[in-house]
Structure formats: C-alpha cells, structure tokens
Amino acid sequence: MSTESTPGDGEQSTPRTPAAGGSVPWRRKGPIELRRRQTKQGTADQHLLDTKGPGRFVHTDPWRVMRIQSEFVEGFGALAELGPAVSVFGSARTRPGTLYYESAVAIGRLLAEAGVAVITGGGPGSMEAANRGAVEGAGTSVGLGIELPFETGLNSWVDLGVNFRYFFARKTMFVKYAHGFIVLPGGLGTLDELFEAMVLVQTGKVTQFPIVLLGTEFWNPLVDWIRATLVGEGMISASDLDLISVVDSPEDAVDRVLAGLGTERRGGMFGNADVDEDDDFGMVDGDGEPEAGTAEGA
Numbered sequence: 050m051s052t053e054s055t056p057g058d059g060e061q062s063t064p065r066t067p068a069a070g071g072s073v074p075w076r077r078k079g080p081i082e083l084r085r086r087q088t089k090q091g092t093a094d095q096h097l098l099d100t101k102g103p104g105r106f107v108h109t110d111p112w113r114v115m116r117i118q119s120e121f122v123e124g125f126g127a128l129a130e131l132g133p134a135v136s137v138f139g140s141a142r143t144r145p146g147t148l149y150y151e152s153a154v155a156i157g158r159l160l161a162e163a164g165v166a167v168i169t170g171g172g173p174g175s176m177e178a179a180n181r182g183a184v185e186g187a188g189t190s191v192g193l194g195i196e197l198p199f200e201t202g203l204n205s206w207v208d209l210g211v212n213f214r215y216f217f218a219r220k221t222m223f224v225k226y227a228h229g230f231i232v233l234p235g236g237l238g239t240l241d242e243l244f245e246a247m248v249l250v251q252t253g254k255v256t257q258f259p260i261v262l263l264g265t266e267f268w269n270p271l272v273d274w275i276r277a278t279l280v281g282e283g284m285i286s287a288s289d290l291d292l293i294s295v296v297d298s299p300e301d302a303v304d305r306v307l308a309g310l311g312t313e314r315r316g317g318m319f320g321n322a323d324v325d326e327d328d329d330f331g332m333v334d335g336d337g338e339p340e341a342g343t344a345e346g347a
C-alpha cells in the first residue's frame with residue numbers, strides 16, 4: 050500500500066493514487082479531491098495573484114462563499130442587540146390609503162408601543178407601511194433590503210437597514226431576530242416567507258413562533274385549500290394548521306402574536322423565543338426544554 054494515498058489536510062499534489070485505479074494525477078485541497086483533468090485547476094494563490102484574467106476570481110464560487118459569509122456576519126452584527134422583534138410581511142405593491150397599507154401602519158405602531166421592534170423587507174407597500182408605523186410609534190424600525198434587478202432601495206421609514214445580495218441570508222435574519230411573524234396579504238414573496246416560517250416551525254427548527262395572518266377574506270381560501278387538500282390527502286397533519294391563525298384587525302394580529310409569546314400588547318418587553326443560541330440557524334434545543342429567561346420558561 051502506498052503512503053501517497055493518505056496525505057494530510059491542505060493543498061497537496063501527488064502523482065498517483067491506487068484508489069483511483071492506477072497512475073493518475075491526483076491532488077487534495079482540504080476536503081476536495083481532484084483527479085485527472087481536474088488537477089489542472091490553479092491553486093488558490095495563483096487565482097488570487099494572477100491578474101491576467103480581469104477580476105475573474107471574484108466570479109468564482111469560493112469567492113461567492115466569502116461574500117455570502119460576509120452577509121451573515123454583517124447581518125448578525127447589525128441585529129444582535131435588537132431585543133424583542135416581530136417580522137411583518139406583505140405585498141410590495143399596496144398603496145397608501147388602502148386597507149392593507151393602513152393596517153400595516155397600525156400593526157407597526159402597535160408593536161412599537163409594546164416595545165417590540167418591527168422587521169420588514171425594507172421595500173415599498175406593506176413593508177414601508179409597517180416601518181412607518183414603527184417610527185410613528187417611536188419604536189425600532191428595521192428593513193432587511195434585497196438587491197433586485199429593478200432597484201427600489203430601502204423605504205424612507207427604515208431606521209436600521211441592512212442590504213442583502215442573497216435572499217437566503219436575508220431570510221435567516223427574518224427568523225433569527227424575530228419572535229413571530231405577522232403576514233399581510235401579498236404575492237409570491239409573501240407566500241415564500243409564510244411557508245418558510247411554517248416549515249421551520251413544523252420541523253421543530255424554531256419553536257414558540259406565532260404566525261398570524263391578517264385578512265380573513267384574503268387568506269381563508271388558502272387555509273381552506275390547505276385543510277381540504279393538504280390535510281385531506283395526508284400531506285400534512287391537521288395539527289399543522291395550528292401553526293397559523295387568521296384575524297381581521299391589526300389589534301387582534303398584534304395581540305395574537307404577542308400572546309403566542311406569553312406577553313400582552315401593552316406589556317412591554319418579553320424574553321427571547323426558544324431558539325438554541327448555539328445554532329445560528331434557529332435549531333431547537335436537543336432536550337426541548339424551555340430555557341430560563343425565555344417567554345416559555347419565565
């Protein structure tokens with residue numbers, strides 16, 4: 050047996066490996082093993098220092114990973130001190146003066162008055178409305194913006210804004226720093242955020258995470274379909290529907306989301322949702338026990 054087949058960690062190059070069935074060029078870069086033509090990739094240093102291809106390295110996946118990592122680092126850094134917060138979702142297209150827009154303003158204000166920060170996607174429509182309500186209620190107004198081909202920028206009611214290039218990094222922030230969701234009527238973006246939250250609760254990745262939908266006329270047909278088809282055909286359990294509640298007034302929405310956290314609308318501060326602090330992606334504790342100081346464990 051050749052000792053060449055068991056190199057240590059790091060970037061290495063040896064001429065052959067028996068595992069590959071004979072004499073083939075072979076290299077290892079950390080966890081990645083390269084054989085035959087794949088070994089002809091340059092080293093990381095070559096890519097970094099070789100300026101012949103203009104800016105080529107910044108278009109590679111390893112570089113992207115660093116950019117993705119930096120989004121998490123920036124996001125965690127900006128939001129770590131936020132305190133209790135609720136994420137408010139809804140259509141980017143609702144206009145001032147409409148029921149949904151004004152409802153989002155009221156929700157933002159009520160949350161702010163309860164001492165709860167408001168997190169939105171930082172865009173127009175219901176996001177802008179909820180941020181506006183948070184400012185009017187003298188609370189913390191957060192916008193997690195997303196870079197889009199048609200640039201809209203953060204709405205002017207965002208006081209603490211973080212811009213993201215990647216949807217998935219941004220979505221982690223919505224969940225990690227919020228203690229519950231309020232979802233106003235919306236389109237694909239809103240449905241994506243709603244179903245992501247439901248999956249995280251259903252699979253136990255986050256617990257103690259109330260999800261409240263505002264607008265029975267808008268949401269009930271979807272809830273009816275979920276009950277008739279998803280529960281009916283055994284795709285989800287009937288109890289999965291307990292994950293959400295549907296209300297019609299901003300007061301009920303805020304009461305419901307705060308009640309789910311063991312606090313009252315005008316009750317001020319409350320503890321964190323039962324999220325495992327060791328896991329930055331909101332994994333539930335192994336023992337399933339509420340921690341001291343959390344809403345559930347208080």
Ligand SMILES: CC(C)=CCNc1ncnc2c1ncn2[C@@H]1O[C@H](COP(=O)(O)O)[C@@H](O)[C@H]1O
Pocket residue numbers: 137138139140141142169170171172173176194195197201234235236237238239240242
């Ligand atoms: C006018 C227009 C389309 C602007 C887009 N500008 C946006 N800026 C920030 N977040 C957005 C934007 N569009 C969609 N989203 C995300 O998707 C949700 C709304 O999407 P939708 O309108 O329901 O599908 C929001 O909660 C937000 O997180």
